[in-house]
Amino acid sequence: MACSKVFSGKLPEITDDIVQYFRNDYKTLHSCVLVNRAWCRITIPLLWKEPFSIPVKNYHFIEIYLHNLNEYDKTKLNVCGINNKIFPSKTLFNYPSFIQRINTFKIEQSIEKWITSIGVLKDMTTIVKTLIYKLLFKIFINNEVNLRTFEILITTDQDHRNFNEIFELILQKPNFICNIRNFKLQRITNVRKILQFLEFISLKCNSISSINFQFQKFNDENNLLVKKFLSIFEQLNNLESIHIIYCRLLNYEIIQQIINLTKPFKLKSLFMDEILQIDSLELLLQKSGDYLENFGFGSFSNDSYIRNELINELKQQLIDLIIKYCTKIELFDLFECNINNIYPKIFNLIQNIDQNLYYLSIDFDDDDEILSTNLLLNLGQILPLKLEYLNLSFIIQNINDFEIFLKNSHNTFIKKLLIRNKISKRKIKDILPYIKKYIMKEKRVEYLAIKDSYLEYDLREVKDFRLYNIELRNYDNLYIQAVNYVKEMY
Structure with missing residues (x-):
């Protein structure tokens, strides 16, 4: 009964919690849209809060945005060779109102790919790209969106010219950015050209956290x-x-x-x-x-x-x-660090921060056997009792060393465990029996990703792990980049 109420939308709080749980799983979110109207209303804002950051096969969502233009602005596009007939005649939602995160570089990238897909003439590319960039911001600003994150990445003089036009629009309606909480600056090539904007931010955006x-x-x-x-x-x-x-x-x-x-x-x-x-x-x-x-x-x-x-x-x-x-360190990322005597x-x-440490990633750049052995023999016994994420990218040359690590870490529960075996004679088939014995049968993880330099786990193993409530995942999909972690958590 309760389940039927959830799927009918009669328990909106629970339904919202379910959909929010999948907020970064875009494939599942697209499925949620198809459940019913109630689920659709909850899911659509999540899919449209940062569409320029979602990997897509096409960029038709830009056409949906441009549907909101007035006839005068549509005529401008028509003059540039963009037929208004590609825009939808009507939409179910006011999609521009849902956007919460804007990255200037990703918007430009998306526009460039879209105008290529619709066959805009090459000699018109820069003009059309600049015009659409400005029109998209005009749409967002006029819709009084609740923008939470503003990321600025400017690498060329043309980028600066485009941004200056956007700044002029923002000056007319400063409420567009007055509630942003997250502000990011990256690779600004001509700082002097955005100093005025920084002054403006300091005066109008006291909400930045x-x-x-x-x-x-x-x-x-x-x-x-x-x-x-x-x-x-x-x-x-x-x-x-x-x-x-x-x-x-x-x-x-x-x-x-x-x-x-x-x-x-x-x-x-x-x-x-x-x-x-x-x-x-x-x-x-x-x-x-x-x-x-x-x-x-x-x-x-x-x-x-x-x-x-x-x-x-x-x-x-x-x-x-x-x-x-x-x-108070919660995430420690050691990347391509191959000096043995600092270990x-x-x-x-790691021992000093074990009360707070939840995310640990250790990645070696080469096939240093001594370094890998050092890690396997000493890391297991000092891990915290619980980790959200552990990524180990190294070589497993001596299977006995790997078994010692698994034994020494038997008290640690790891939500997401990633093991990447780099250049080595040991293959997944060699280490899998030990993982089954010390990880799978003891139910020490929820998600597991294993990868070597040649292949990943055999899909026939998936059923075995599922019997122990462990999901086998693709290594690259489960891997967390530090930059993306910060973006997601703050």
């Missing part, structure tokens, strides 16, 4: 951007999290400005791919280390310019600082 910096080049332009943003930082009264993701701007001058801020600098994420000045980094962690929840590093981009001994020493000092100042400190760090 999360800021994400992602700049992969150190230059005067990016340095200026961070300085400018720090100068208006004090005006953002609701800022709860700051995320620095592979950002190479943390020089002494920038960190000193952060230290001098009167407000707390709530650094929640720090992912590094470049060696920083350890003294400066310690100052940053002294101020913000107690807020840090997500941390990761790997092979630094400037390794080749530094002697191996110095690299080793700097990485050990980095781990020491994290152990000393950061006790005792890595193990110390």
Whole structure:
């Protein structure tokens, strides 16, 4: 009876919870749309909250958006060779009103693929792309959408010109961004051209609670951007999290400005791919280390310019600082880090944060057998009692080492376990019996993904694992990138 009420829509709260559970499973959401009208009304807003970020085979959703244009704007498109007949005559929902996340780069990408699919002449591509970009924002702004996330990525002069036109529209109706909670800046090539927009953000968007910096080049332009943003930082009264993701701007001058801020600098994420000045980094962690929840590093981009001994020493000092100042880490991502003698400190760090650690990823870049053996013999016994996610990407050369790891970690329940066996003579068929014995039969995981350098698990194994309520999944689909984790959680 209760089940029939759910599917009929008579228990809206429960129905909403069910649909929300699948909010990132777009295939299932499309199936939910077909259940009945009640389920459709709940599901459609989820499918349309960020359509430019959803992998699709075609981009017909842009045509549905453009249906909302007035006749004057449709005529502009018609002049550019876009026939109005491709737009739907009517729609069931006001789809533009559902959008919550906008990424300027992904919108441009989607437009480019759509105009290619409908056969726009090559010499008209730039003009049409610019026009549609502006018209889409005009539609969103006029629909008074409840925008929650605004991500700006500008890589070309044309991108800057397009963004300036959008800024003019926003100035006319600033409510469009006044309620954003998440603000992301990435790869801005000409910072001076968006300084006015940053000033505007600081005055109109006091609701911002999360800021994400992602700049992969150190230059005067990016340095200026961070300085400018720090100068208006004090005006953002609701800022709860700051995320620095592979950002190479943390020089002494920038960190000193952060230290001098009167407000707390709530650094929640720090992912590094470049060696920083350890003294400066310690100052940053002294101020913000107690807020840090997500941390990761790997092979630094400037390794080749530094002697191996110095690299080793700097990485050990980095781990020491994290152990000393950061006790609340929930996600630890160790990527392509192949220096054996830092692993005792890595193990110390894992033990130090085991009360908070829920996501752990360790990925080796090459086929270092000693490194893999070191990990298998020492990691299992120090894992927390419960993990949401464990990813191990290495080589399994000695099957006895792998069995020791499984035995030592027998007290740990792992919701999602991913094992990627890199270049090795050991195949899935060699390690699967041990996984069945120590993982499957003890029901220690909910989701399992296994992959080697040649193939994944045989699909005939799926039924065996399902008998123990364990779902076998594709490794790449279950893998969590740190950037996407931050995007989803904040």
